[in-house]
Amino acid sequence: MELAYDTGQRQADILSLTWTQYDGTAFMVQQSKTAAKVVASVSPEMRARLATVKRTGVQVVIAEATGQPYKRMYFSHEFTRLRKLAGLPDDLQFRDLRRTAATELGQAGATDDQIRAQTGHKSRNVVSVYVVPERAMSEGGQEKRRAWRKRGENDESKS
Template sequence: MNVELKGIHKVNKILANGSIKTYYYAHRGGPRIQAKYGSPEFVTQYMALKQSASPKVKRNSIDWLITQYLESYDFKALSDASKREYKRYLTLISQKFGKAPIDIATRNDAIAAYRQWHRSMQDKQRTANYALAVLKKLMAWAVDSGNTTTNPTAQIKPIKRKGKSTRRDIIWTKDQINHFNTVAGCHVKNPFNAALLTSQRKKDIIEMTWDAYDGDTIKIRQSKTGKDVWIKVPEELKCILDGLDRTHERVFLNSLGQPWTLDGYDSSFRAAKIAAKVNGVTFHDTRGTAVTLAYIGGASFREISLMSGHSEREVEEIINTHYLNRAAAADAIDAIKKVNQAGKV
């Protein structure tokens, strides 16, 4: 390929089998180029995508408001993970309302259109409510920044789950853990099993450093809450950690021996979950599973509180209301022990 193509964004994805596949995009955050790299078709697609990459945004439209918000302090102050999620839902908002003039889109009688859009996604409750939350944030910022005086979305309520259920009802079962651990490579399943045994969030697990582990306890400052938690390391987790190479500052590394990124781990975790045919649970559900494991293992509310970062009252409410799936929890403990005993971690 003799043509200089500026701005191409290259992403290396680690697949479930440990191999690496490279994807090319017209620009960072832009559309993927489907043609084979180096081919004439690749250049043709690149040029076409670049020409359509920067459409003119009409001033004082919702699309214009979104571009202003993305440059605001409010948006830039968000965590990287929140920025990614917000951009995802701002795209949905743009697709539906982007061309609408602000003075019409912020009239009080526009509430009907927003409520109908929100309810159209009710089969995916989390998506619907997150999209609504971002829309309300955008409109609130528009008022604060002086772009409008009214926020027609303020009175729209989130969709409630039937029976008041939450993801706290969901834990990983023995079969799901076994299937995942059988398919996933060590670099993917080690952080997963560590989360199952500590109730820590994905970001805090994959960014854990060796100086946080003294052989008996782990100290983590939770990225979301800022709380310091001290975790007594269970035997199953000690087996995992003591078998890892300590030549790098980070505890958990990818298949190339480099620190994980959130996007990189998400991609590999998702691929392994698909390969294992595990459905209905997410990495975040390890939080609930871990609380259950600790409770069934005999930990007190105080001990679980110190481990998870919840208050003791929250721990008691969680266990009493959501996490008393004792049979599934006991099976999950057995599944992790089986992996360790088989020497597969």
Template sequence: MSDAIEGVKPIRRKLASGAERVYYYHRATGHRLPDDPASPAFKAMLDRANREAASLLRPPRPSTRTIATLIRTYQSAPDWTKLAASTRETEQFNINAIEREFGDMPLAAVEQKGARAIFLEWRDELAEEHPRAADGKLVRLARILKFAFDREMIDKHPLATFRRVYGVDRSATLWLPEHFAALNAEARPEIRLAAFVALHTGQRRGDLIALRWGQYDGSAIRLTQSKTGAQVFIPCTKALRTALDELRALASAARLDVEMCPILLSPSGRPWTIEAFKTAWRRAFQRSGITADLHFHDIRGTAVTMLAEAGCTVPEIASITGHALESAQRIIDRYLARTNALAVSAIAKLEARLS
């Protein structure tokens, strides 16, 4: 009978008395089964052993844990549920923003080098318009990641410490000529072009990546900013026109429908994705050896200060960059505060030298 049971191996042994006894073992797992194959206990243990064998043979399921699933876990724990109802209502806006931006990011990626830079850059982009709100979103993300770290869901907390931008003078993050020179010495042509176009237009990374040749008429660029919906008209500098005209001639020679082709392309000749551009930019910046705390979006603020230095009014600057008037004014004020402080320091040093 036992020989007919699939997956069961009978072992016959002769006892000291001379009698023969049969032992039953599950072939796949090696578990010993009850002595009576007709008993309910035998059937139950056989079924359990078969299920165990099937789970051992089944390939491991890929991890489906993402920041979105982490948020669900976090919001079911006392760390969230014990907060005041008014706090949860306010913080839900921050969590919604986090999930929109990073919801599909695997938790394994949170532990990788570069994750911290991605989180900080996101915060800094938001801080262009609303620095306090941007800090609030990063603080909530940091608490969610601490929740995951404390429960050993991640082995590294990339936001264990960070500086807030609200109330901090960000004028020191201007891109100076020596910064661009260091970047251009190490970066690929595609990254150098992106930095050049950003400086000459004052636009955000996402809008530059989406920019098509049809939006450039040979003298100016027209676009609708994805973040604010603002429509901007950007007359091109002579240097920018020259660079774009040369590029469009090359694009026209290679493509039939150049008007719909992106101006900025990856090294493979394909449109950039945000993540691919972030990775390429981060690698170029690391190779450049720049030690200042600079990001791509800081080029936008640098463009504002350059226009101010050229004598442009705040409304003129905002019409080009798409900044709110108060945001453009804030950047200029911080820049002037910085340059005034440098001037005072310079005179003090001069007086000390002459005395």
């Protein structure tokens, strides 16, 4: 779940990740739904976490109980179990991790193209479904606008 939250990838793509797809900073993913090729960068924190994982096979995500890759239904049950243990809302779905990753990228000031590069969305219209505009984004936009205006004022004063 942490890997999905960090990379913004779908459940099927997370479950199929192999160590050969990981170069130490990103996973090279060919998404199962769209066949989009994505370089899904991982955060420094996730890199450190992955460095501690004992590699017992080809798959990155394996069931701790069996040491084998998760079957889709078993993983869904595990997600539900962990969601309840964490006290998270019953309506939270695995795909919400993808939406949260995209939203946080937007809140942090990533452009639509930067978000698309991370998540593999093909169009900006689809990104707009995931990224929920909010106050911090508006304020960030105004801050960028103010900085842009200041640069223009400084350029004019030099002429």
